[in-house]
Amino acid sequence: MAPVATPFFFYMLSGIMLIGGILVITRKNPVHSALALITVLLAQAAIYLMLYAPFVAGVQIILYAGGIMVLFLFVIMLVNIDRAAKERTFNSQWLVGSVAAIALGGLFVAVYIKGNNIFPEHALSVIENDNTQKVATMLYGQYMFAFEIASLLLLVAIIGAVVMAKKRI
Amino acid sequence: MGHDLMGQIVQYIQSYLSSDQTPGAAGNMFWVLVYILAVFVGLSIAVIAMNWLERKILAHMQVRLGPMRVGPHGLLQPIADAIKLLLKEDIIPAEADVAIFWMAPFMVVLAAFTVFIVVPFGPTHAVTDMNIGILFMLGVSSLSVLGIVMAGWASNSHYPLIGALRSSAQMVSYEVAMGLAVVSAIVMTSLNASGTGTLSMIGIVQAQQEQGVWFIFKFFPLGLIAFFIFAVAMVAETNRAPFDLAEAESELTAGFHTEYSGFRWSLFFLAEYSAMIAVSSIAVTLWLGGWLRPFPNLLNGSTWDLIFSLFAGVTFLFFAAMCFFNAVRMPKHPFFRIQTIGLAGFGVVLGLIGLVMLVPAVRIRVQDIFWFSAKVAAFMYLYIWYRGTFPRYRFDQLMQMGWKVLLPMGLGVLILTATAGLWPLIQHSIWHP
Numbered sequence: 090m091a092p093v094a095t096p097f098f099f100y101m102l103s104g105i106m107l108i109g110g111i112l113v114i115t116r117k118n119p120v121h122s123a124l125a126l127i128t129v130l131l132a133q134a135a136i137y138l139m140l141y142a143p144f145v146a147g148v149q150i151i152l153y154a155g156g157i158m159v160l161f162l163f164v165i166m167l168v169n170i171d172r173a174a175k176e177r178t179f180n181s182q183w184l185v186g187s188v189a190a191i192a193l194g195g196l197f198v199a200v201y202i203k204g205n206n207i208f209p210e211h212a213l214s215v216i217e218n219d220n221t222q223k224v225a226t227m228l229y230g231q232y233m234f235a236f237e238i239a240s241l242l243l244l245v246a247i248i249g250a251v252v253m254a255k256k257r258i
Numbered sequence: 259m260g261h262d263l264m265g266q267i268v269q270y271i272q273s274y275l276s277s278d279q280t281p282g283a284a285g286n287m288f289w290v291l292v293y294i295l296a297v298f299v300g301l302s303i304a305v306i307a308m309n310w311l312e313r314k315i316l317a318h319m320q321v322r323l324g325p326m327r328v329g330p331h332g333l334l335q336p337i338a339d340a341i342k343l344l345l346k347e348d349i350i351p352a353e354a355d356v357a358i359f360w361m362a363p364f365m366v367v368l369a370a371f372t373v374f375i376v377v378p379f380g381p382t383h384a385v386t387d388m389n390i391g392i393l394f395m396l397g398v399s400s401l402s403v404l405g406i407v408m409a410g411w412a413s414n415s416h417y418p419l420i421g422a423l424r425s426s427a428q429m430v431s432y433e434v435a436m437g438l439a440v441v442s443a444i445v446m447t448s449l450n451a452s453g454t455g456t457l458s459m460i461g462i463v464q465a466q467q468e469q470g471v472w473f474i475f476k477f478f479p480l481g482l483i484a485f486f487i488f489a490v491a492m493v494a495e496t497n498r499a500p501f502d503l504a505e506a507e508s509e510l511t512a513g514f515h516t517e518y519s520g521f522r523w524s525l526f527f528l529a530e531y532s533a534m535i536a537v538s539s540i541a542v543t544l545w546l547g548g549w550l551r552p553f554p555n556l557l558n559g560s561t562w563d564l565i566f567s568l569f570a571g572v573t574f575l576f577f578a579a580m581c582f583f584n585a586v587r588m589p590k591h592p593f594f595r596i597q598t599i600g601l602a603g604f605g606v607v608l609g610l611i612g613l614v615m616l617v618p619a620v621r622i623r624v625q626d627i628f629w630f631s632a633k634v635a636a637f638m639y640l641y642i643w644y645r646g647t648f649p650r651y652r653f654d655q656l657m658q659m660g661w662k663v664l665l666p667m668g669l670g671v672l673i674l675t676a677t678a679g680l681w682p683l684i685q686h687s688i689w690h691p
Contacts, residue, residue: 148393166407221390221393
């Protein structure tokens with residue numbers, strides 16, 4: 090199906106992401122921050138959908154919004170928030186933060202000015218219908234080795250987490 | 259000019275009718291809206307019916323009568339309940355986090371209803387067919403955990419918090435076993451000439467049609483074991499008995515929705531039942547052949563096609579006959595006159611629906627939806643049956659079941675299914691290296 094009102098949805102979703110991102114760092118209550126982050130992740134999944142990458146969008150929803158963020162909330166809920174909110178921030182790094190923000194902003198401006206030479210003129214004509222199949226053949230064909238290495242790394246991390254969490258094995 | 263516009267609109271509406279795609283895939287907004295409305299209304303009716311059926315069936319299992327007063331055999335009880343819930347005072351606890359307390363029920367309802375846009379009631383009877391269908395269903399339904407956690411935390415009370423913690427721990431851990439069972443069914447879809455599988459809900463059913471076997475019977479008993487894992491995990495996912503620790507009345511009052519009342523509570527109720535229907539539809543789509551009728555290979559030919567297409571109408575006529583039978587059996591006292599008339603009227607409505615469904619033009623279009631709904635209804639009955647018979651699990655037993663029984667079983671089944679699917683290839687490379 091042909092895309093409908095693409096600019097509108099793009100600006101709406103990026104607006105949601107920006108507002109959500111600002112809320113994540115300005116809210117005092119960590120639960121509110123976490124919920125704002127979930128909104129950002131969901132809007133990001135929708136942008137993936139707009140970019141004809143439904144598989145990435147689905148994985149984003151399952152892993153980030155449904156999995157990781159639930160565990161985040163799970164931990165935050167067990168912490169005594171009232172006491173945590175009263176504590177003063179001890180690692181204020183506004184100097185490093187502003188330098189990083191200026192560098193990133195500069196990068197964006199540079200991309201905006203020089204973008205015409207970097208990015209292709211036309212949008213790629215990607216077929217949405219076999220997106221998942223394409224991802225699968227790439228992961229298990231061309232990039233098999235990298236994929237297996239990544240899964241091995243994750244396995245090491247899982248075993249490490251179990252060893253650290255369990256007192257007696 | 260006005261006439262021209264009308265003509266265009268009519269043409270736009272008609273242009274879909276000859277299509278063999280879902281309205282979403284054909285890109286016809288009018289029919290998309292019609293389908294969404296139809297699914298929404300059908301789902302709400304199904305939830306209302308489930309409410310009545312659950313109380314009735316549970317009551318009969320425990321040798322009680324269940325609701326008998328409001329309407330004949332308590333048929334109007336769900337409507338009375340709904341009115342009561344809507345009129346109730348809406349209480350928000352003083353110390354609650356109001357914004358999140360507001361959002362939580364909507365989050366749960368959204369997650370439970372959104373998944374239905376990819377549920378295939380027939381080859382063209384779905385709102386849309388997504389390339390990532392099953393992934394979308396699992397992902398969006400996993401968002402309901404968020405709503406539950408939000409509800410439990412925002413209530414700022416102990417029972418809801420513990421209920422939400424239990425429920426989220428349970429849902430996150432059973433999702434793993436569920437995912438593995440689903441993957442082993444998806445692996446089966448790739449056993450065709452091209453060798454690529456599909457995640458699309460319609461594609462999965464079509465793969466079963468092509469291979470001529472429901473995936474529950476494929477590579478016997480592997481498909482059956484995967485189905486069993488899913489059937490257990492889906493009960494845990496929806497927080498129903500015997501895994502309903504999250505709302506264990508004897509321990510936690512009502513779990514995460516203890517502080518909710520009135521309309522907000524009814525949203526949780528609606529979401530719970532539609533989530534049950536959603537996971538049942540996943541099970542039906544993946545293992546029980548979705549909209550396909552039973553025995554398409556064994557009992558084929560036009561005669562059998564005709565007989566099986568009559569089932570939908572005959573079922574409704576059977577219910578109508580039950581209504582008339584019970585209307586005759588009603589006590590002859592004047593006090594029961596209205597109830598008798600009401601029951602007979604309900605029977606007439608059911609009978610008319612049944613007769614309409616026997617008309618050939620309707621029959622052919624409705625039979626897919628009928629078989630899909632009938633299979634889902636069997637699952638809904640199982641849910642009630644579980645609730646009536648199984649005692650509740652303890653939390654450590656629940657976790658043990660999920661992580662130490664279902665997860666290894668799921669991994670084993672996945673490996674064996676993949677091996678069985680590749681077996682011709684393996685054999686070939688052994689004998690002809």
